[in-house]
Amino acid sequence: MARLVQTNTQEKANLSIKVDLAIRDELKQIASSRDRSLNYIMIEALKSYILQKREENAAMQAFEEEGARRLQAYRETGQHITHQAMTEWAESFNSNQRKPFPKCDK
Structure with missing residues (x-):
């Protein structure tokens, strides 16, 4: 899991x-129930949001890189699975006779 960079600096900025x-x-209620300040709760919420967005961005980048690798492999080998073959395989999940995963075509 990603973590925010912790700094030892006391420099702060106001954010309105x-x-x-x-x-x-609702934030006040959360703060009160945890015996924390509203400011503390908002900072924790922002940290959580930043971490979530970092993880989403990393996942999207990994997805795009994997897609690029697979496209390059297709261009080099010509191996592929047709849409029809994938559809038939996926539709077999709803039947009593599941089909094996389709083989690559050239």
């Missing part, structure tokens, strides 16, 4: 946002 009153009230 406007939220619906319902969101503010």
Whole structure:
């Protein structure tokens, strides 16, 4: 799991946002139930959001890289599985006779 970079600096910046009153009230309730300040809860929420977006970006980048590798392999070998073969295989999941995974064509 990704982690935020922790710094030892005391440098801080003010960040002002406007939220619906319902969101503010819910954040206040969370802060109160955890005996934390509203500021602390908002910082933790932002950290969590940043980590989530980093993980999403890393997953998307890995997906795109894998796609590029597979496209290159197809261009080099010509091996592929047709849409029809994949559809028939997938549709066999709903029957009593599951088909084996399709073989590559050239």
